[in-house]
Amino acid sequence: MYLFKKYTPIVVLLFFISSVNSQNKSVKNVGISSDKQTTGVSVSPAHFHLNLKQGQSKVYSININNDTSSPKSFQVKMMDFNMNGKGKSSFLPAGNGKYSLSKWVSISPTFVELKPNEKRKVDFTVSVPNDSDGAKAAWSIIMIEQQQARQSLSPDNKSDNTVALGVVPTFAFGVFVYQNPPGVALNEVEFVDFVFDENNKQISIVAENKGDGISYCTSYIDLTNLKTGDQQRLKVKKFTILPDLIRDFIFKIPDNHEPGDYIAVGVLDFENSDEIQAAKMEFKLN
Numbered sequence: 059m060y061l062f063k064k065y066t067p068i069v070v071l072l073f074f075i076s077s078v079n080s081q082n083k084s085v086k087n088v089g090i091s092s093d094k095q096t097t098g099v100s101v102s103p104a105h106f107h108l109n110l111k112q113g114q115s116k117v118y119s120i121n122i123n124n125d126t127s128s129p130k131s132f133q134v135k136m137m138d139f140n141m142n143g144k145g146k147s148s149f150l151p152a153g154n155g156k157y158s159l160s161k162w163v164s165i166s167p168t169f170v171e172l173k174p175n176e177k178r179k180v181d182f183t184v185s186v187p188n189d190s191d192g193a194k195a196a197w198s199i200i201m202i203e204q205q206q207a208r209q210s211l212s213p214d215n216k217s218d219n220t221v222a223l224g225v226v227p228t229f230a231f232g233v234f235v236y237q238n239p240p241g242v243a244l245n246e247v248e249f250v251d252f253v254f255d256e257n258n259k260q261i262s263i264v265a266e267n268k269g270d271g272i273s274y275c276t277s278y279i280d281l282t283n284l285k286t287g288d289q290q291r292l293k294v295k296k297f298t299i300l301p302d303l304i305r306d307f308i309f310k311i312p313d314n315h316e317p318g319d320y321i322a323v324g325v326l327d328f329e330n331s332d333e334i335q336a337a338k339m340e341f342k343l344n
Contacts, residue, residue, distance in 0.1 A: 099172075101120060101231040102123075107274070109238055110184060115183060119182075120181075120233055121177060122178050124172035131169070134168050135152070136152045136165065136198050136200055137152055137199050137201055138159075141300055159196035162186055162187065163185075163235075165200070166180070182200065182235075186239065193242075195236075195239070195242055197237065202232075202233065203230040203231075204229050206228050237272075246269030247266065248266055249264070249337045250265060252339055254322070258310075260311060262306050262309070265277070265305055265307070267302065267304075272299075272300055276297075277295045277326055278295065278327075279323065280322070281322055282320060282322075283320055284318065284321060290312075290315075293310075295307055319343075320341055321338065322339055324336065
């Protein structure tokens with residue numbers, strides 16, 4: 059592993075649910091109207107990255123926009139979540155997460171009814187305790203779930219032995235809320251492994267967050283053909299890596315790469331650091 063000073067900014071591509079600082083982004087359930095204009099229900103922002111001090115309290119707002127021709131109803135609630143090595147979330151009841159933020163949050167209102175083309179705001183207050191718990195990173199997710207009345211069913215066979223079942227299609231939005239108090243270690247994400255998978259023609263970066271803060275990183279791989287000198291940067295990935303978490307990031311090598319000997323340089327670049335971490339390896343592409 060190597061450490062390099064950053065002399066020039068790196069331009070990266072942002073993509074949804076990568077847990078970047080996207081307070082100006084929204085999540086949208088999209089439909090198409092008769093005049094071909096995009097309509098649907100949107101929620102913004104998609105993420106909150108907080109930096110509250112111990113004992114501090116602050117109110118934040120979520121905007122819900124019903125840009126459809128029918129009324130919509132939503133229940134708003136908090137849930138905790140854990141994340142596995144693939145970056146997938148598993149949800150827990152509020153207050154059950156090891157790093158639960160939900161126990162410090164109050165939401166108003168918790169039920170929202172929207173008329174067609176109506177917008178509403180939901181406020182949530184985060185009150186960080188003035189004790190040792192407030193000195194640690196914490197996170198939760200605000201779930202905004204559509205509520206839809208069950209409709210009565212009239213089965214064709216109305217005998218006493220008939221059981222009628224139905225499915226009510228609904229949708230939900232998840233707004234991730236991350237809290238990093240001042241003083242936590244944000245940039246202690248390290249390479250665990252850097253390996254080429256010959257069978258699947260892909261490279262894996264395995265990284266671990268050994269700090270006590272939530273880290274926001276960019277990862278990418280630069281490939282160099284040792285014979286031709288041609289270089290290519292594989293797809294840039296923005297990600298959030300939580301404390302105590304090991305994550306693996308898969309970079310597929312495009313099919314247009316010629317067989318031969320290559321050097322791969324994998325990079326971890328942090329938002330709030332003057333240094334980047336890098337790992338290098340040589341491999342043969344058949």
